[in-house]
Amino acid sequence: MNTVTGFASATIGNVACGFDILGFAIREPGDEVTLTLLDDPRGELPVSITSIEGDGGALPRDARKNTSSFVVLKFLEYLRSTKGIEFNGHIELELKKNLPLSSGMGSSAASAAAALVAANRLFGDPCTKMELVHFAIEGERVACGSAHADNAAPAVLGNFVLIRSYNPLDIITIPPPADLYCTLAHPHIELRTAYARSVLPRTISLKMATEQWGNVGALITGLLTSDYGLIGRSLVDVVAEPKRAPLIPGFFEVKEAALSAGALGCSIAGSGPSIFAFSSSREIATKVGNAMEQAFSSMPDALEADIWISPICRDGARIID
Protein backbone atom coordinates (compact mmCIF):
# COMPACT_ATOMS: atom_id res chain seq x y z
CA MET A 1 0.00 0.00 0.00
CA ASN A 2 1.20 3.42 -0.95
CA THR A 3 -0.40 6.75 -0.10
CA VAL A 4 0.37 10.14 -1.61
CA THR A 5 -1.29 13.54 -1.10
CA GLY A 6 -1.22 16.20 -3.79
CA PHE A 7 -2.05 19.85 -3.33
CA ALA A 8 -3.02 22.46 -5.93
CA SER A 9 -3.99 26.01 -5.22
CA ALA A 10 -6.59 28.47 -6.41
CA THR A 11 -6.06 29.97 -9.83
CA ILE A 12 -7.44 33.08 -11.39
CA GLY A 13 -8.32 33.06 -15.06
CA ASN A 14 -8.69 35.96 -17.50
CA VAL A 15 -6.63 38.47 -15.44
CA ALA A 16 -8.60 41.49 -16.72
CA CYS A 17 -7.59 41.99 -20.37
CA GLY A 18 -6.41 38.38 -20.84
CA PHE A 19 -9.89 36.95 -21.34
CA ASP A 20 -9.69 33.20 -22.00
CA ILE A 21 -5.92 33.20 -22.61
CA LEU A 22 -4.28 34.06 -19.29
CA GLY A 23 -4.34 32.71 -15.76
CA PHE A 24 -2.16 32.51 -12.67
CA ALA A 25 -1.90 30.51 -9.48
CA ILE A 26 -1.73 31.84 -5.94
CA ARG A 27 -0.10 29.91 -3.08
CA GLU A 28 -3.19 29.38 -0.97
CA PRO A 29 -5.90 28.26 -0.43
CA GLY A 30 -6.02 25.00 -2.36
CA ASP A 31 -7.51 21.51 -2.62
CA GLU A 32 -5.89 18.31 -1.40
CA VAL A 33 -6.24 14.89 -2.96
CA THR A 34 -4.95 11.75 -1.26
CA LEU A 35 -4.53 8.65 -3.37
CA THR A 36 -4.02 5.21 -1.94
CA LEU A 37 -2.71 2.49 -4.20
CA LEU A 38 -4.10 -1.01 -3.64
CA ASP A 39 -2.48 -3.95 -5.38
CA ASP A 40 -5.71 -5.70 -6.26
CA PRO A 41 -8.52 -4.54 -8.54
CA ARG A 42 -11.79 -3.60 -6.88
CA GLY A 43 -15.04 -2.85 -8.68
CA GLU A 44 -15.55 -1.91 -12.29
CA LEU A 45 -13.16 1.06 -12.48
CA PRO A 46 -9.53 1.34 -11.37
CA VAL A 47 -10.37 4.43 -9.29
CA SER A 48 -13.03 5.03 -6.64
CA ILE A 49 -13.85 7.98 -4.43
CA THR A 50 -13.83 7.08 -0.78
CA SER A 51 -14.48 10.52 0.68
CA ILE A 52 -15.07 14.14 -0.19
CA GLU A 53 -14.86 16.79 2.50
CA GLY A 54 -15.84 20.42 2.21
CA ASP A 55 -18.20 20.41 -0.77
CA GLY A 56 -21.44 20.23 1.19
CA GLY A 57 -22.39 17.14 -0.80
CA ALA A 58 -22.48 19.06 -4.08
CA LEU A 59 -19.91 17.11 -6.07
CA PRO A 60 -20.53 13.77 -7.80
CA ARG A 61 -19.17 10.64 -6.06
CA ASP A 62 -19.16 8.67 -9.33
CA ALA A 63 -15.50 8.36 -10.34
CA ARG A 64 -16.38 8.97 -14.00
CA LYS A 65 -18.13 12.24 -13.20
CA ASN A 66 -16.00 13.81 -10.49
CA THR A 67 -13.19 15.89 -11.98
CA SER A 68 -10.49 14.66 -9.60
CA SER A 69 -11.09 10.97 -10.29
CA PHE A 70 -11.91 11.48 -13.97
CA VAL A 71 -8.47 12.94 -14.62
CA VAL A 72 -6.83 9.99 -12.84
CA LEU A 73 -8.76 7.61 -15.11
CA LYS A 74 -7.48 9.58 -18.12
CA PHE A 75 -3.98 9.52 -16.70
CA LEU A 76 -4.10 5.72 -16.31
CA GLU A 77 -5.36 5.29 -19.88
CA TYR A 78 -2.46 7.43 -21.08
CA LEU A 79 0.07 5.43 -19.06
CA ARG A 80 -1.18 2.27 -20.74
CA SER A 81 -1.40 3.62 -24.28
CA THR A 82 1.69 5.85 -24.36
CA LYS A 83 4.11 4.76 -21.66
CA GLY A 84 3.38 1.03 -21.72
CA ILE A 85 2.51 1.02 -18.00
CA GLU A 86 -0.27 -1.45 -17.30
CA PHE A 87 -2.08 -0.94 -13.99
CA ASN A 88 -4.13 -3.81 -12.60
CA GLY A 89 -4.67 -2.58 -9.05
CA HIS A 90 -7.03 0.01 -7.63
CA ILE A 91 -6.71 3.62 -6.45
CA GLU A 92 -8.80 5.06 -3.66
CA LEU A 93 -9.26 8.81 -3.80
CA GLU A 94 -9.99 11.18 -0.93
CA LEU A 95 -10.73 14.78 -1.84
CA LYS A 96 -10.45 17.60 0.64
CA LYS A 97 -12.02 20.65 -0.92
CA ASN A 98 -10.87 23.92 0.55
CA LEU A 99 -11.94 26.01 -2.43
CA PRO A 100 -15.54 27.16 -2.77
CA LEU A 101 -17.47 25.97 -5.83
CA SER A 102 -18.52 28.35 -8.62
CA SER A 103 -16.34 31.03 -7.10
CA GLY A 104 -14.06 32.06 -9.97
CA MET A 105 -11.14 30.55 -8.04
CA GLY A 106 -10.54 27.56 -10.27
CA SER A 107 -11.99 25.06 -7.83
CA SER A 108 -12.35 22.16 -10.27
CA ALA A 109 -8.92 22.76 -11.78
CA ALA A 110 -7.31 22.63 -8.34
CA SER A 111 -8.90 19.27 -7.56
CA ALA A 112 -7.78 17.90 -10.92
CA ALA A 113 -4.23 19.21 -10.60
CA ALA A 114 -3.85 17.88 -7.04
CA ALA A 115 -5.09 14.45 -8.13
CA LEU A 116 -2.75 14.41 -11.14
CA VAL A 117 0.48 15.17 -9.29
CA ALA A 118 -0.45 12.57 -6.70
CA ALA A 119 -1.20 9.95 -9.36
CA ASN A 120 1.98 10.78 -11.22
CA ARG A 121 4.01 10.31 -8.03
CA LEU A 122 2.36 6.95 -7.30
CA PHE A 123 3.86 5.68 -10.56
CA GLY A 124 7.28 7.32 -10.13
CA ASP A 125 6.57 10.53 -12.05
CA PRO A 126 6.44 9.10 -15.57
CA CYS A 127 4.77 12.25 -16.95
CA THR A 128 6.01 15.83 -17.20
CA LYS A 129 3.88 18.58 -15.74
CA MET A 130 3.08 19.74 -19.27
CA GLU A 131 1.67 16.28 -20.01
CA LEU A 132 -0.45 16.52 -16.86
CA VAL A 133 -1.89 19.82 -18.09
CA HIS A 134 -3.64 17.97 -20.90
CA PHE A 135 -5.56 15.77 -18.44
CA ALA A 136 -6.38 18.74 -16.22
CA ILE A 137 -7.92 20.47 -19.24
CA GLU A 138 -9.99 17.35 -19.97
CA GLY A 139 -11.16 17.56 -16.38
CA GLU A 140 -12.52 21.05 -17.03
CA ARG A 141 -14.74 19.62 -19.72
CA VAL A 142 -16.29 17.28 -17.14
CA ALA A 143 -16.58 20.01 -14.52
CA CYS A 144 -17.99 22.87 -16.55
CA GLY A 145 -18.66 21.65 -20.06
CA SER A 146 -15.78 23.28 -21.89
CA ALA A 147 -12.11 22.42 -22.00
CA HIS A 148 -10.66 25.74 -20.90
CA ALA A 149 -7.04 25.90 -19.82
CA ASP A 150 -6.80 29.24 -18.04
CA ASN A 151 -7.32 27.63 -14.64
CA ALA A 152 -6.17 24.09 -15.42
CA ALA A 153 -2.74 25.05 -16.76
CA PRO A 154 -1.71 27.39 -13.90
CA ALA A 155 -3.14 24.92 -11.34
CA VAL A 156 -0.61 22.35 -12.58
CA LEU A 157 2.28 24.62 -13.61
CA GLY A 158 2.02 27.59 -11.24
CA ASN A 159 3.16 31.07 -12.31
CA PHE A 160 1.27 33.01 -14.95
CA VAL A 161 0.28 30.88 -17.90
CA LEU A 162 -0.56 32.16 -21.37
CA ILE A 163 -2.57 29.93 -23.66
CA ARG A 164 -1.58 31.03 -27.14
CA SER A 165 -3.59 28.40 -28.93
CA TYR A 166 -5.75 25.37 -28.21
CA ASN A 167 -5.24 23.65 -31.53
CA PRO A 168 -2.46 22.74 -31.22
CA LEU A 169 -2.23 23.39 -27.49
CA ASP A 170 0.48 26.01 -26.99
CA ILE A 171 1.03 26.94 -23.36
CA ILE A 172 3.65 29.41 -22.17
CA THR A 173 4.71 29.85 -18.56
CA ILE A 174 5.55 33.38 -17.44
CA PRO A 175 7.32 33.73 -14.08
CA PRO A 176 5.86 36.44 -11.83
CA PRO A 177 7.66 39.56 -10.60
CA ALA A 178 9.15 38.89 -7.15
CA ASP A 179 7.00 41.35 -5.20
CA LEU A 180 3.66 40.82 -6.89
CA TYR A 181 0.94 39.95 -4.40
CA CYS A 182 -2.64 38.97 -5.04
CA THR A 183 -5.57 39.86 -2.85
CA LEU A 184 -8.53 37.63 -3.52
CA ALA A 185 -11.99 38.44 -2.19
CA HIS A 186 -14.67 35.77 -2.39
CA PRO A 187 -18.16 37.04 -1.57
CA HIS A 188 -20.55 34.38 -0.33
CA ILE A 189 -22.59 34.04 -3.48
CA GLU A 190 -22.27 31.58 -6.36
CA LEU A 191 -22.06 32.52 -10.00
CA ARG A 192 -22.19 29.74 -12.57
CA THR A 193 -19.51 29.95 -15.24
CA ALA A 194 -22.05 29.05 -17.93
CA TYR A 195 -24.31 31.95 -16.92
CA ALA A 196 -21.39 34.40 -16.66
CA ARG A 197 -20.41 33.29 -20.15
CA SER A 198 -23.92 33.76 -21.53
CA VAL A 199 -23.85 37.52 -20.87
CA LEU A 200 -20.81 38.05 -23.10
CA PRO A 201 -21.21 39.50 -26.58
CA ARG A 202 -20.52 37.20 -29.53
CA THR A 203 -18.94 40.00 -31.52
CA ILE A 204 -17.05 43.10 -30.43
CA SER A 205 -15.92 46.19 -32.27
CA LEU A 206 -12.47 46.08 -33.84
CA LYS A 207 -11.66 49.23 -31.86
CA MET A 208 -12.50 47.54 -28.57
CA ALA A 209 -10.60 44.40 -29.56
CA THR A 210 -7.55 46.49 -30.42
CA GLU A 211 -7.71 48.24 -27.06
CA GLN A 212 -7.88 44.86 -25.34
CA TRP A 213 -4.88 43.39 -27.15
CA GLY A 214 -2.87 46.54 -26.49
CA ASN A 215 -3.45 45.91 -22.81
CA VAL A 216 -2.60 42.20 -23.13
CA GLY A 217 0.73 43.06 -24.75
CA ALA A 218 1.44 45.64 -22.07
CA LEU A 219 0.47 43.34 -19.20
CA ILE A 220 2.83 40.63 -20.46
CA THR A 221 5.58 43.24 -20.82
CA GLY A 222 4.92 44.44 -17.28
CA LEU A 223 5.09 40.90 -15.90
CA LEU A 224 8.28 39.98 -17.75
CA THR A 225 10.07 43.23 -16.87
CA SER A 226 8.71 43.57 -13.29
CA ASP A 227 7.21 46.94 -14.20
CA TYR A 228 4.53 47.22 -11.51
CA GLY A 229 3.18 50.52 -12.81
CA LEU A 230 2.69 49.04 -16.26
CA ILE A 231 1.01 45.95 -14.79
CA GLY A 232 -1.43 48.28 -13.05
CA ARG A 233 -2.17 50.39 -16.13
CA SER A 234 -2.72 47.27 -18.23
CA LEU A 235 -5.24 45.61 -15.93
CA VAL A 236 -8.10 46.91 -18.01
CA ASP A 237 -10.84 44.72 -19.44
CA VAL A 238 -13.15 46.48 -21.87
CA VAL A 239 -14.78 43.24 -23.04
CA ALA A 240 -15.94 40.93 -20.24
CA GLU A 241 -15.78 43.05 -17.08
CA PRO A 242 -18.42 45.60 -18.17
CA LYS A 243 -20.87 42.75 -18.89
CA ARG A 244 -20.11 40.64 -15.83
CA ALA A 245 -19.66 43.33 -13.21
CA PRO A 246 -23.43 43.82 -12.81
CA LEU A 247 -23.71 40.12 -11.84
CA ILE A 248 -21.52 40.76 -8.78
CA PRO A 249 -23.20 42.89 -6.10
CA GLY A 250 -20.85 45.65 -5.03
CA PHE A 251 -18.24 45.04 -7.74
CA PHE A 252 -17.62 48.71 -8.50
CA GLU A 253 -17.45 49.72 -4.83
CA VAL A 254 -15.04 46.88 -4.05
CA LYS A 255 -12.83 47.72 -7.02
CA GLU A 256 -12.78 51.39 -6.06
CA ALA A 257 -11.91 50.44 -2.47
CA ALA A 258 -9.04 48.23 -3.65
CA LEU A 259 -7.58 50.94 -5.88
CA SER A 260 -7.95 53.59 -3.18
CA ALA A 261 -6.09 51.32 -0.77
CA GLY A 262 -3.13 51.16 -3.15
CA ALA A 263 -3.81 48.19 -5.43
CA LEU A 264 -2.09 48.27 -8.83
CA GLY A 265 -5.29 47.04 -10.46
CA CYS A 266 -8.42 45.03 -9.76
CA SER A 267 -10.81 42.93 -11.81
CA ILE A 268 -13.06 39.89 -11.76
CA ALA A 269 -11.43 36.54 -10.92
CA GLY A 270 -12.28 34.24 -13.80
CA SER A 271 -15.98 34.57 -14.46
CA GLY A 272 -16.61 35.74 -10.88
CA PRO A 273 -17.99 36.32 -8.35
CA SER A 274 -14.55 36.55 -6.70
CA ILE A 275 -12.56 39.71 -7.28
CA PHE A 276 -8.78 39.89 -7.37
CA ALA A 277 -6.38 42.78 -6.97
CA PHE A 278 -2.62 43.02 -7.49
CA SER A 279 -0.29 44.93 -5.19
CA SER A 280 3.45 45.47 -5.09
CA SER A 281 3.96 44.26 -1.50
CA ARG A 282 2.32 42.03 1.09
CA GLU A 283 1.69 45.07 3.26
CA ILE A 284 -0.31 46.86 0.57
CA ALA A 285 -2.10 43.65 -0.42
CA THR A 286 -3.24 43.28 3.20
CA LYS A 287 -4.59 46.84 3.31
CA VAL A 288 -6.32 46.18 0.01
CA GLY A 289 -7.93 43.05 1.45
CA ASN A 290 -9.25 44.96 4.45
CA ALA A 291 -10.68 47.64 2.15
CA MET A 292 -12.35 45.06 -0.10
CA GLU A 293 -13.90 43.20 2.84
CA GLN A 294 -15.13 46.49 4.28
CA ALA A 295 -16.66 47.50 0.96
CA PHE A 296 -18.57 44.20 0.65
CA SER A 297 -19.87 44.46 4.21
CA SER A 298 -20.96 48.09 4.00
CA MET A 299 -23.31 47.62 1.05
CA PRO A 300 -27.07 47.95 1.73
CA ASP A 301 -27.28 44.15 1.35
CA ALA A 302 -24.05 43.40 3.15
CA LEU A 303 -22.08 40.43 1.81
CA GLU A 304 -19.65 38.39 3.80
CA ALA A 305 -16.42 37.81 1.94
CA ASP A 306 -13.40 35.60 2.49
CA ILE A 307 -10.13 37.38 1.88
CA TRP A 308 -6.82 35.76 0.94
CA ILE A 309 -3.46 37.47 0.55
CA SER A 310 -0.88 35.50 -1.40
CA PRO A 311 2.17 35.82 -3.61
CA ILE A 312 2.00 34.15 -7.00
CA CYS A 313 2.64 30.40 -6.76
CA ARG A 314 5.81 29.44 -8.62
CA ASP A 315 5.80 25.67 -8.25
CA GLY A 316 2.23 24.71 -9.15
CA ALA A 317 0.61 21.50 -8.01
CA ARG A 318 2.83 19.61 -5.57
CA ILE A 319 3.11 16.65 -3.24
CA ILE A 320 2.57 17.61 0.38
CA ASP A 321 2.66 14.24 2.08
Place this chain on the structure above:
Amino acid sequence: MNTVTGFASATIGNVACGFDILGFAIREPGDEVTLTLLDDPRGELPVSITSIEGDGGALPRDARKNTSSFVVLKFLEYLRSTKGIEFNGHIELELKKNLPLSSGMGSSAASAAAALVAANRLFGDPCTKMELVHFAIEGERVACGSAHADNAAPAVLGNFVLIRSYNPLDIITIPPPADLYCTLAHPHIELRTAYARSVLPRTISLKMATEQWGNVGALITGLLTSDYGLIGRSLVDVVAEPKRAPLIPGFFEVKEAALSAGALGCSIAGSGPSIFAFSSSREIATKVGNAMEQAFSSMPDALEADIWISPICRDGARIID
Protein backbone atom coordinates in the same frame (compact mmCIF):
# COMPACT_ATOMS: atom_id res chain seq x y z
CA MET B 1 24.59 79.24 -39.66
CA ASN B 2 24.24 75.73 -38.37
CA THR B 3 23.39 72.61 -40.37
CA VAL B 4 22.30 69.22 -39.02
CA THR B 5 21.14 66.06 -40.80
CA GLY B 6 18.81 63.58 -39.16
CA PHE B 7 18.11 60.05 -40.30
CA ALA B 8 15.19 57.77 -39.50
CA SER B 9 14.61 54.35 -40.91
CA ALA B 10 11.72 52.35 -42.24
CA THR B 11 9.28 50.99 -39.68
CA ILE B 12 6.78 48.21 -39.89
CA GLY B 13 3.47 48.57 -38.13
CA ASN B 14 1.01 45.89 -36.98
CA VAL B 15 3.54 43.00 -36.95
CA ALA B 16 0.89 40.38 -37.78
CA CYS B 17 -1.26 39.98 -34.65
CA GLY B 18 -0.34 43.41 -33.23
CA PHE B 19 -2.78 45.32 -35.41
CA ASP B 20 -2.64 49.04 -34.59
CA ILE B 21 -0.65 48.56 -31.37
CA LEU B 22 2.78 47.28 -32.38
CA GLY B 23 5.57 48.41 -34.66
CA PHE B 24 9.33 48.12 -35.06
CA ALA B 25 12.16 49.87 -36.84
CA ILE B 26 14.74 48.31 -39.12
CA ARG B 27 18.20 49.81 -39.64
CA GLU B 28 17.86 50.64 -43.33
CA PRO B 29 16.66 52.09 -45.64
CA GLY B 30 15.59 55.47 -44.25
CA ASP B 31 14.90 59.12 -44.98
CA GLU B 32 17.30 62.01 -44.37
CA VAL B 33 16.36 65.53 -43.38
CA THR B 34 18.90 68.36 -43.34
CA LEU B 35 17.99 71.50 -41.41
CA THR B 36 19.88 74.76 -41.76
CA LEU B 37 19.40 77.39 -39.10
CA LEU B 38 19.38 81.02 -40.31
CA ASP B 39 19.53 83.79 -37.75
CA ASP B 40 17.02 86.05 -39.46
CA PRO B 41 13.34 85.42 -40.14
CA ARG B 42 12.32 84.83 -43.73
CA GLY B 43 8.75 84.66 -45.05
CA GLU B 44 5.60 84.02 -43.09
CA LEU B 45 6.62 80.76 -41.39
CA PRO B 46 9.77 79.89 -39.41
CA VAL B 47 10.35 76.83 -41.63
CA SER B 48 10.53 76.46 -45.39
CA ILE B 49 11.25 73.51 -47.66
CA THR B 50 14.15 74.17 -50.00
CA SER B 51 14.33 70.77 -51.66
CA ILE B 52 12.81 67.32 -51.77
CA GLU B 53 14.60 64.51 -53.56
CA GLY B 54 13.27 61.08 -54.34
CA ASP B 55 9.51 61.59 -54.14
CA GLY B 56 8.89 62.09 -57.86
CA GLY B 57 7.20 65.39 -57.05
CA ALA B 58 4.42 63.72 -55.09
CA LEU B 59 4.88 65.41 -51.71
CA PRO B 60 3.62 68.91 -50.83
CA ARG B 61 6.21 71.72 -50.75
CA ASP B 62 4.04 73.87 -48.47
CA ALA B 63 5.72 73.73 -45.03
CA ARG B 64 2.33 73.47 -43.32
CA LYS B 65 1.35 70.43 -45.36
CA ASN B 66 4.54 68.42 -45.66
CA THR B 67 4.96 66.06 -42.71
CA SER B 68 8.65 66.75 -42.18
CA SER B 69 8.26 70.53 -41.94
CA PHE B 70 4.90 70.37 -40.17
CA VAL B 71 6.43 68.48 -37.24
CA VAL B 72 9.24 71.06 -37.00
CA LEU B 73 6.61 73.82 -36.79
CA LYS B 74 4.90 71.88 -33.98
CA PHE B 75 8.26 71.38 -32.28
CA LEU B 76 8.99 75.13 -32.40
CA GLU B 77 5.55 75.94 -30.95
CA TYR B 78 6.25 73.50 -28.13
CA LEU B 79 9.69 75.01 -27.43
CA ARG B 80 8.04 78.40 -27.05
CA SER B 81 5.04 77.31 -24.98
CA THR B 82 6.69 74.69 -22.76
CA LYS B 83 10.42 75.27 -22.66
CA GLY B 84 10.42 79.06 -22.90
CA ILE B 85 12.64 78.96 -25.99
CA GLU B 86 11.71 81.76 -28.40
CA PHE B 87 12.92 81.30 -31.96
CA ASN B 88 13.04 84.33 -34.23
CA GLY B 89 15.18 82.97 -37.06
CA HIS B 90 14.37 80.65 -39.93
CA ILE B 91 14.96 76.97 -40.71
CA GLU B 92 15.51 75.65 -44.21
CA LEU B 93 14.59 72.02 -44.70
CA GLU B 94 15.95 69.59 -47.29
CA LEU B 95 14.31 66.20 -47.47
CA LYS B 96 15.97 63.21 -49.09
CA LYS B 97 13.36 60.51 -49.43
CA ASN B 98 14.76 57.02 -49.73
CA LEU B 99 11.56 55.28 -48.70
CA PRO B 100 8.82 54.66 -51.26
CA LEU B 101 5.44 56.28 -50.60
CA SER B 102 2.34 54.23 -49.69
CA SER B 103 4.54 51.19 -49.25
CA GLY B 104 3.73 50.04 -45.72
CA MET B 105 7.26 51.01 -44.71
CA GLY B 106 6.39 54.04 -42.59
CA SER B 107 7.62 56.55 -45.13
CA SER B 108 5.93 59.61 -43.61
CA ALA B 109 6.94 58.64 -40.07
CA ALA B 110 10.60 58.33 -41.14
CA SER B 111 10.59 61.84 -42.63
CA ALA B 112 8.98 63.25 -39.49
CA ALA B 113 11.34 61.45 -37.12
CA ALA B 114 14.44 62.48 -39.09
CA ALA B 115 13.29 66.11 -39.08
CA LEU B 116 12.56 66.02 -35.36
CA VAL B 117 15.92 64.69 -34.19
CA ALA B 118 17.63 67.25 -36.44
CA ALA B 119 15.49 70.11 -35.07
CA ASN B 120 16.07 68.97 -31.51
CA ARG B 121 19.84 68.95 -32.07
CA LEU B 122 19.76 72.47 -33.56
CA PHE B 123 18.46 73.70 -30.20
CA GLY B 124 20.78 71.61 -28.03
CA ASP B 125 18.45 68.63 -27.51
CA PRO B 126 15.92 70.28 -25.19
CA CYS B 127 13.38 67.47 -25.74
CA THR B 128 13.50 63.78 -24.87
CA LYS B 129 12.83 61.27 -27.61
CA MET B 130 9.51 60.43 -25.96
CA GLU B 131 8.52 64.09 -26.31
CA LEU B 132 9.47 63.95 -29.98
CA VAL B 133 7.17 60.97 -30.47
CA HIS B 134 4.19 63.22 -29.80
CA PHE B 135 5.08 65.51 -32.74
CA ALA B 136 5.81 62.54 -34.99
CA ILE B 137 2.32 61.23 -34.27
CA GLU B 138 0.85 64.65 -35.12
CA GLY B 139 2.75 64.38 -38.39
CA GLU B 140 0.92 61.16 -39.20
CA ARG B 141 -2.34 63.05 -38.99
CA VAL B 142 -1.11 65.43 -41.70
CA ALA B 143 0.29 62.61 -43.83
CA CYS B 144 -2.52 60.10 -43.72
CA GLY B 145 -5.42 61.61 -41.84
CA SER B 146 -5.15 59.69 -38.58
CA ALA B 147 -2.72 60.05 -35.71
CA HIS B 148 -1.40 56.50 -35.55
CA ALA B 149 1.72 55.77 -33.57
CA ASP B 150 2.74 52.32 -34.76
CA ASN B 151 5.18 53.78 -37.31
CA ALA B 152 5.82 57.18 -35.70
CA ALA B 153 6.91 55.83 -32.32
CA PRO B 154 9.40 53.20 -33.57
CA ALA B 155 10.74 55.67 -36.17
CA VAL B 156 11.79 57.95 -33.30
CA LEU B 157 12.57 55.37 -30.60
CA GLY B 158 13.77 52.33 -32.55
CA ASN B 159 13.23 48.79 -31.22
CA PHE B 160 9.76 47.29 -31.00
CA VAL B 161 7.21 49.71 -29.67
CA LEU B 162 3.91 48.79 -28.10
CA ILE B 163 1.18 51.41 -27.95
CA ARG B 164 -0.93 50.39 -24.98
CA SER B 165 -3.22 53.37 -25.14
CA TYR B 166 -3.67 56.63 -27.05
CA ASN B 167 -5.58 58.47 -24.39
CA PRO B 168 -3.43 58.97 -22.44
CA LEU B 169 -0.58 58.05 -24.76
CA ASP B 170 1.21 55.06 -23.22
CA ILE B 171 4.15 53.84 -25.25
CA ILE B 172 6.40 50.96 -24.23
CA THR B 173 9.73 50.16 -25.85
CA ILE B 174 10.64 46.48 -26.19
CA PRO B 175 14.24 45.67 -27.10
CA PRO B 176 14.61 43.06 -29.85
CA PRO B 177 16.27 39.65 -29.50
CA ALA B 178 19.89 39.90 -30.62
CA ASP B 179 19.64 37.63 -33.66
CA LEU B 180 16.28 38.73 -35.02
CA TYR B 181 16.50 39.82 -38.65
CA CYS B 182 13.84 41.32 -40.84
CA THR B 183 13.47 40.70 -44.53
CA LEU B 184 11.35 43.37 -46.17
CA ALA B 185 10.00 42.96 -49.69
CA HIS B 186 8.49 45.98 -51.39
CA PRO B 187 6.66 45.15 -54.62
CA HIS B 188 6.41 48.03 -57.05
CA ILE B 189 2.77 48.86 -56.50
CA GLU B 190 1.16 51.41 -54.21
CA LEU B 191 -1.55 50.67 -51.69
CA ARG B 192 -3.19 53.61 -49.93
CA THR B 193 -3.49 53.20 -46.17
CA ALA B 194 -7.03 54.60 -46.26
CA TYR B 195 -8.11 51.97 -48.80
CA ALA B 196 -6.37 49.14 -46.94
CA ARG B 197 -8.20 50.31 -43.83
CA SER B 198 -11.57 50.41 -45.58
CA VAL B 199 -11.54 46.65 -46.22
CA LEU B 200 -11.32 45.84 -42.50
CA PRO B 201 -14.40 44.68 -40.60
CA ARG B 202 -15.83 47.06 -38.01
CA THR B 203 -16.69 44.19 -35.70
CA ILE B 204 -15.09 40.80 -35.18
CA SER B 205 -16.16 37.70 -33.31
CA LEU B 206 -15.07 37.44 -29.69
CA LYS B 207 -13.51 34.09 -30.59
CA MET B 208 -11.35 35.67 -33.28
CA ALA B 209 -10.42 38.57 -31.00
CA THR B 210 -9.38 36.13 -28.28
CA GLU B 211 -7.21 34.21 -30.72
CA GLN B 212 -5.57 37.47 -31.78
CA TRP B 213 -4.77 38.63 -28.25
CA GLY B 214 -3.42 35.19 -27.36
CA ASN B 215 -0.95 35.67 -30.18
CA VAL B 216 -0.14 39.24 -29.10
CA GLY B 217 0.70 38.04 -25.60
CA ALA B 218 2.82 35.22 -26.99
CA LEU B 219 4.65 37.45 -29.46
CA ILE B 220 5.60 39.88 -26.69
CA THR B 221 6.76 36.94 -24.56
CA GLY B 222 8.82 35.63 -27.46
CA LEU B 223 10.45 39.02 -28.02
CA LEU B 224 11.26 39.59 -24.35
CA THR B 225 12.63 36.08 -23.79
CA SER B 226 14.38 35.71 -27.19
CA ASP B 227 12.26 32.65 -27.93
CA TYR B 228 12.50 32.58 -31.72
CA GLY B 229 10.20 29.58 -32.09
CA LEU B 230 7.51 31.32 -30.09
CA ILE B 231 7.94 34.51 -32.13
CA GLY B 232 7.35 32.44 -35.25
CA ARG B 233 4.27 30.64 -33.90
CA SER B 234 2.77 33.94 -32.73
CA LEU B 235 3.09 35.79 -36.03
CA VAL B 236 -0.51 35.02 -36.89
CA ASP B 237 -3.03 37.65 -37.87
CA VAL B 238 -6.59 36.38 -38.11
CA VAL B 239 -8.09 39.88 -38.36
CA ALA B 240 -6.41 42.15 -40.92
CA GLU B 241 -4.24 39.83 -43.01
CA PRO B 242 -7.12 37.74 -44.42
CA LYS B 243 -8.84 40.95 -45.60
CA ARG B 244 -5.78 42.75 -46.92
CA ALA B 245 -3.88 39.85 -48.48
CA PRO B 246 -6.10 39.86 -51.61
CA LEU B 247 -5.04 43.50 -52.22
CA ILE B 248 -1.42 42.39 -52.64
CA PRO B 249 -0.79 40.34 -55.80
CA GLY B 250 1.15 37.22 -54.90
CA PHE B 251 0.90 37.63 -51.14
CA PHE B 252 0.22 33.97 -50.40
CA GLU B 253 2.94 32.73 -52.76
CA VAL B 254 5.48 35.14 -51.29
CA LYS B 255 4.58 34.18 -47.71
CA GLU B 256 4.81 30.50 -48.55
CA ALA B 257 8.20 31.09 -50.20
CA ALA B 258 9.47 32.96 -47.13
CA LEU B 259 8.38 30.22 -44.74
CA SER B 260 9.80 27.49 -46.95
CA ALA B 261 13.12 29.32 -47.02
CA GLY B 262 13.26 29.21 -43.22
CA ALA B 263 11.53 32.38 -42.04
CA LEU B 264 10.08 32.28 -38.53
CA GLY B 265 6.96 34.03 -39.76
CA CYS B 266 5.74 36.41 -42.44
CA SER B 267 2.94 38.94 -42.75
CA ILE B 268 1.94 42.27 -44.29
CA ALA B 269 4.09 45.29 -43.40
CA GLY B 270 1.70 47.88 -41.99
CA SER B 271 -1.24 48.09 -44.35
CA GLY B 272 0.88 46.81 -47.26
CA PRO B 273 1.79 46.27 -50.00
CA SER B 274 5.21 45.46 -48.52
CA ILE B 275 5.65 42.09 -46.85
CA PHE B 276 8.01 41.39 -43.96
CA ALA B 277 9.45 38.18 -42.61
CA PHE B 278 11.47 37.46 -39.47
CA SER B 279 14.44 35.11 -39.37
CA SER B 280 16.85 34.07 -36.64
CA SER B 281 20.05 34.95 -38.56
CA ARG B 282 21.21 37.22 -41.36
CA GLU B 283 22.02 34.17 -43.46
CA ILE B 284 18.48 32.84 -43.28
CA ALA B 285 17.02 36.33 -43.78
CA THR B 286 19.04 36.63 -46.99
CA LYS B 287 17.76 33.29 -48.31
CA VAL B 288 14.26 34.38 -47.38
CA GLY B 289 14.73 37.62 -49.34
CA ASN B 290 15.84 35.71 -52.43
CA ALA B 291 12.85 33.41 -52.16
CA MET B 292 10.42 36.33 -51.76
CA GLU B 293 11.88 38.20 -54.73
CA GLN B 294 11.71 35.03 -56.81
CA ALA B 295 8.09 34.46 -55.82
CA PHE B 296 7.07 37.99 -56.85
CA SER B 297 8.87 37.69 -60.17
CA SER B 298 7.51 34.28 -61.09
CA MET B 299 3.84 35.25 -60.87
CA PRO B 300 1.90 35.40 -64.14
CA ASP B 301 1.98 39.22 -63.84
CA ALA B 302 5.52 39.39 -62.56
CA LEU B 303 6.19 42.13 -60.01
CA GLU B 304 9.54 43.70 -59.36
CA ALA B 305 10.30 43.94 -55.68
CA ASP B 306 12.99 45.67 -53.64
CA ILE B 307 14.39 43.49 -50.90
CA TRP B 308 16.07 44.68 -47.71
CA ILE B 309 17.71 42.55 -45.04
CA SER B 310 18.19 44.27 -41.70
CA PRO B 311 18.46 43.67 -37.98
CA ILE B 312 16.03 45.57 -35.77
CA CYS B 313 17.15 49.17 -35.21
CA ARG B 314 17.94 49.80 -31.55
CA ASP B 315 18.71 53.50 -31.56
CA GLY B 316 15.86 54.99 -33.58
CA ALA B 317 16.11 58.34 -35.34
CA ARG B 318 19.64 59.74 -35.15
CA ILE B 319 21.97 62.50 -36.30
CA ILE B 320 24.21 61.41 -39.16
CA ASP B 321 25.98 64.63 -40.00
